[in-house]
Amino acid sequence: MGSDSTKAFSPDGSQNEQRLRLLVETGILLASERSLDVIVQAALDAGLHLCSARYGAFFYNNIGDNDKSYSLYKEAGPDLNIFATVPEPHCTEIPKDSFLNQLIVRSPDITRDPRFTENLPFAALSPNHPPVRSYLSVPVRSRAGESLGCLIYGHPDVDSFTPASEDLVATIASQAAVAIDNLRLSENLTYEISQVDAARALQRETSERLRQALDAAQLGTWTWDRATDLLDLDERAAYLFHAEPHAPITRTALRKRVVAIEDQAYTAENLERFLETGGIYTAEYRVESPDGIQTWLSASGNATFAPNSPDIIGMVGTVQDITTRKTQETALRQSEKLAATGRLAATIAHEINNPLEAVTNLIYLSRTDPDVPEPVQQLLETADAELARVAQIAQQTLGFYRDTTRPIEIKLNDLLHSVVDLFERKMVTRKISCTLDLEPDLCIHGLQGEIRQVFSNLIVNAIDAFTYPMLKPGRIHIRGRHLHGAKFGGGQEAVSILICDEGSGISPTARARIFSPFFTTKLSVGTGLGLWVTRGFVEKQGGTICFHTRTGDPSGTIFRVVLPVHIPPPRTASTPPLRA
């Protein structure tokens, strides 16, 4: 089309109309096209027709990190193969005006144009082809003014491009620029949308993981606003605090409602201190459910701050149930206390046994001396009795009371009868009757002295449980049963001994402490060691001891001792016995 006319823009109306139609059609195509290849090819082809050029090419502006280069991207024209030999122009080899200054270059004869002395595209074509004379280069610029590339047209004839064809190509170039711009925008948009999607997915995954971690750790979360004092609790936190999830409640109100009385002051002060000093908030305290069940919670949180301000405006944090840990800690502390007390007691008992023996002997000798006057003898007898009590304490404490040193078969029926016989006088004088209901052959393997001590302590306690003067005769009942199978831990065989009295019962305040050393309700006559030693012996034997008691009418106490028939191997240090 272009080669048959040297004048690109003729007054011929039909040709003009044809060109305008092409322009419009190209414009529509470019506006709707979403492929860079098609856009560039369409623009290039339209330009070629509009300016009647023989050769056309589009160079794409590659902007690398360190370098600018221009790549031949598309070519057009009847002699496409001529471009096979065109080297990729470097920026120095390209019409600087087009690319760098982004100006249109139109030359009637590029070979004679004084403006261009350096190699140009098409200038060094294959010798088999006529050189390019007419030259038109139109930059393709984005709306932001960035150079996207360059449309270059050539013709072997001189002065083949008119200002009108320059305008037409410029129009095409701007249409192409808009299309490429839009394409880039839409690609950017797609990319950004994908980025946002990825970020959202990551956020979802992160929050899901956080939720799973919170679930696994059984952590509830909460946020607190300082200004309104309002708390927001998630489901688990609400469950732990005995509140409704996400229902507005102030921290103060929640504290008053659920925190145990003894921890109220602590939690309030702890919060105040945190608000003054900052850092990480941590608190461990007890809460009570509406039906009075107490649990230990551990809450921790971080401060939230007003923007660009050191003022704490709230907190976000977690909460978890630490009842198990607290119970174990208490048990551990208790057993450490017991161990330490036990060592101390054993040491003291050690040291006093020999002097005690000597003093006992001396008093005995004095008391039995016929020359000692009667009143002095009586004093010495009292001293002897008092000393016997000291000896009893020493023996209980040291746990040394044993007639054998290794476990033997113990017939509990005989042992219990003999212990009851031992205290018969005491019971008779106090008008207490004792009945025994023992299954035959209650036998265990154990240390006889210790087992005897266990039951004599419990029977003495039963006798002492009655308050005097007694309104009616007291009763003590001892029951012994075999336990088979799963009734005892590990399914091994065991025996259960109940020692029941109709005494005054154990007061609620004393109940938690009766197994602690040096705790006694017997005032002047108690050592506070009996039940402590008793439990020590029972547990050493692998058994358990527990009690039920009532102080109301009818009152009484039942101690239950369960002893395995066979003594277990000694516990290792790594598995300390835990008591609930």
Next chain:
Amino acid sequence: MHNTFLSSDARETMSTATSQADGDSVLATSPTRILVVDDEPLIADTIVQILNRNGFIAEAAYGGREAIDAARRINPELILSDVLMPHIDGVEAAITIQKFLPEARIVLFSGQAATVEILARARVRGYHFELLAKPLHPTQLIKHLRQE
């Protein structure tokens, strides 16, 4: 101070024990000769006095070495010995004495928990000794020693 008094008293009563025992219907036969061993002289001496007043013929020794020598000399029927003593402990002394006095009854007497381990060692070597815990009231001690 007590030591001197009681030691002299112990030797004194040793000679008079027979006459006291005469009136004791429980010991119609000849009184049992007992060697009391304790590194605390006060304990050894008081026990000797108590036993002598109750129809036994007792003598004290204050260590394992001394106990072995005394056993050779007085040929006791019963040895009541403390366990934890310096140099030769009660179990070692008892084992040695048992070798030349196989008929003698040996009763160990201790206020220390460590005794259990010492006794266990004796058991391993084939010796089973009776063990009494200190402190033990003299009446119970006498009762135990009179039992066979």
